[in-house]
Amino acid sequence: MQGLLETLFGNGRNVIRDTAEVFRVNAEQDAVREAMAQQAALGQFGTEFRVADRGWFDRLMDALNRIPRPAMALGTMGLFVAAMVDPVWFAARMAGIALVPEPLWWLLGAIVSFYFGARHQAKGQEFQREIAVTMAAVPQVVQTVHDVEALRGGAQVNADAREPEVFEASGDNAALNDWRKAS
Incomplete structure (x- = not known):
């Protein structure tokens, strides 16, 4: 056992x-x-999605750059809620905003425009760099696809020539000759 x-x-x-x-x-x-x-x-x-050469300061600034748009959107929705909850309080705040001089509004508009414009430009340039890296890889991808398609067609890829070699069948293969006669 x-x-x-x-x-x-x-x-x-x-x-x-x-x-x-x-x-x-x-x-x-x-x-x-x-x-x-x-x-x-x-x-x-x-x-x-990680960028290797970014330090803690760059990551902090990138995080801070993500705050204004959501803050502006949520703040605007908050104003609508405040107007419905306490119309008198809201009216008093809007009367105060009406007293802001026009040049200050222009300055605020310029600051917001430059902020979003600069961010748009920086993101656009980063996108263009990524596209350039991708486009630089296209020849290698095309060659790989070409090699795979050549293998599908019965060819063998010659790594030195980078062109497919198609092996010709010799006439002394009896089974192949019978198959050719049958078809």
């Missing part, structure tokens, strides 16, 4: 479990593989 148990479960193995895993996936190992795949995908996404 001890010999049978040693055979089945000895040396850290479990013959019953190993045999069952042939017919059914080990749920624990499957969950581990899925978690590792998800972690790898998240890591890839993280490296894709």
Whole structure:
């Protein structure tokens, strides 16, 4: 009996479990593989969107640059809510804003315009740099697609020539000659 148990479960193995895993996936190992795949995908996404040469100050400024647009949108919606909740309070604040001189409004408009214009320009230039990097990779992608298509057509890719070599069938293949005659 001890010999049978040693055979089945000895040396850290479990013959019953190993045999069952042939017919059914080990749920624990499957969950581990899925978690590792998800972690790898998240890591890839993280490296894709991370800029390596940015320091803490650049990241702080980028975070601060994200505040004005949501603040302006939420502030505007807050004004509508304030007007409905307490119309007298809202009217008093709007009367105060009416006293702001016109040159100050022009200055505020210029500041907001330059802020959003500069941000738009910076994001546009960053987008153009990304497009340039992508376009620089196009020849390699085209060559890879060409190589794959050449393989699909029965050719073998010659790495030195970068052109597909199509192997001609010699006439001494009896099976191939019979097939050609039949078709």
